[in-house]
Amino acid sequence: MIMKKKINIxxxxxxxxxxxxxxxxxxxxxxxxxxxxxxxxxxxxQKNWFNLLENDSSRKMFIISYNKIKIGICGLxxxxxxxxxxxxxxxIGKINLHSKGLGTIALQNLLNYGFTKLNLHRIEAEVIxxxxxxxxxxxxxxxxxxxxxxxxxxxxxxxxxxxxMSLLKDNxxxx
Amino acid sequence: MFEGKxxxxxxxxxxxxxxxxxxxxxxxxxxxxxxYKLLNMINQKNWFESIHQTNPPxxxxxxxxxxxxxxxxxxxxxxxxxxxxxxxxxxxxxTNNWQVKSEAIExxxxxxxxxxxxxxxxxxxxxxxxxxxENIKLFTKMKFIKEGQLREKVWRQNxxxxxxxxxxxxxxxxxxx
Numbered sequence: 188m189i190m191k192k193k194i195n196i197x198x199x200x201x202x203x204x205x206x207x208x209x210x211x212x213x214x215x216x217x218x219x220x221x222x223x224x225x226x227x228x229x230x231x232x233q234k235n236w237f238n239l240l241e242n243d244s245s246r247k248m249f250i251i252s253y254n255k256i257k258i259g260i261c262g263l264x265x266x267x268x269x270x271x272x273x274x275x276x277x278x279i280g281k282i283n284l285h286s287k288g289l290g291t292i293a294l295q296n297l298l299n300y301g302f303t304k305l306n307l308h309r310i311e312a313e314v315i316x317x318x319x320x321x322x323x324x325x326x327x328x329x330x331x332x333x334x335x336x337x338x339x340x341x342x343x344x345x346x347x348x349x350x351x352m353s354l355l356k357d358n359x360x361x362x
Numbered sequence: 363m364f365e366g367k368x369x370x371x372x373x374x375x376x377x378x379x380x381x382x383x384x385x386x387x388x389x390x391x392x393x394x395x396x397x398y399k400l401l402n403m404i405n406q407k408n409w410f411e412s413i414h415q416t417n418p419p420x421x422x423x424x425x426x427x428x429x430x431x432x433x434x435x436x437x438x439x440x441x442x443x444x445x446x447x448x449x450x451x452x453x454x455x456x457t458n459n460w461q462v463k464s465e466a467i468e469x470x471x472x473x474x475x476x477x478x479x480x481x482x483x484x485x486x487x488x489x490x491x492x493x494x495x496e497n498i499k500l501f502t503k504m505k506f507i508k509e510g511q512l513r514e515k516v517w518r519q520n521x522x523x524x525x526x527x528x529x530x531x532x533x534x535x536x537x538x539x
Binding site for chain 2: 341
């Protein structure tokens with residue numbers, strides 16, 4: 188009998204020792220081009236980011252761990268507790284582990300955290316129009332496009348649109 | 363100072379803050395803005411300090427004067443993104459139902475002139491709560507394009523409301539001039 192190995196994805200607290208990894212991921216070509224951040228990170232910027240994170244109730248960030256290996260980072264930012272919404276941030280830094288469904292499981296865990304634990308009503312994702320992979324990624328988890336911000340970001344010598352996608356609590360099926 | 367036929371835009375001053383506080387706490391402004399708390403002078407002063415912290419500024423605010431030099435409203439550009447050259451337009455007046463007045467149109471035109479022609483911005487936008495029919499009408503009339511509708515994004519008056527994003531690009535502004 189062939190046993191299918193269970194994919195073990197966990198969201199873990201970020202520690203100081205993870206910061207080097209984060210800098211490497213976020214500065215990599217594949218990740219950098221799909222983000223709106225336009226400058227390369229150094230360890231000082233990343234450290235400041237980490238220090239501010241601790242006392243910031245508007246952001247909850249996690250390391251994504253796959254069979255005990257750290258493969259990415261995800262979280263909720265701009266958490267608005269009055270209107271119960273937040274934006275998603277997610278990166279699978281280990282490029283060779285893309286397109287294996289690991290991100291989707293991490294996303295489901297994160298959505299579950301947002302909708303169940305934080306009791307959010309709406310979670311939003313913003314995707315640059317050329318990032319078809321991410322658009323498909325969120326669509327698969329039932330995100331819908333609410334708006335297309337025209338010419339809102341300048342990258343590689345031209346203007347691009349950003350897709351604003353969202354998922355409402357009522358449309359989220361727990362796994 | 364930027365002068366129109368009906369109004370003048372001047373830099374917002376600290377002395378304006380107590381008027382602003384009254385207006386922002388009045389229902390006609392409160393139901394249209396992201397702020398849900400009632401504001402006191404500490405909030406106002408902190409906000410005023412915060413918009414003077416960065417250079418180039420993230421927010422550029424004006425007091426709106428009528429021709430008798432009386433302060434009648436506030437307008438400006440907020441969340442200015444100097445890299446991607448976009449910004450949100452913020453505007454409100456002391457009185458209810460300002461959206462139908464010619465002064466409102468003139469203020470938005472002055473703000474667009476400043477944003478597009480002086481600051482070289484590429485996109486100016488507004489986010490309007492779906493309950494604010496007057497604002498939707500105003501920006502539609504001013505040929506802003508609706509980019510979409512963010513579902514159930516705000517909680518007001520005991521229910522969820524969508525917010526509508528309207529924008530105008532520099533090329534559209536220049537074509538209409």
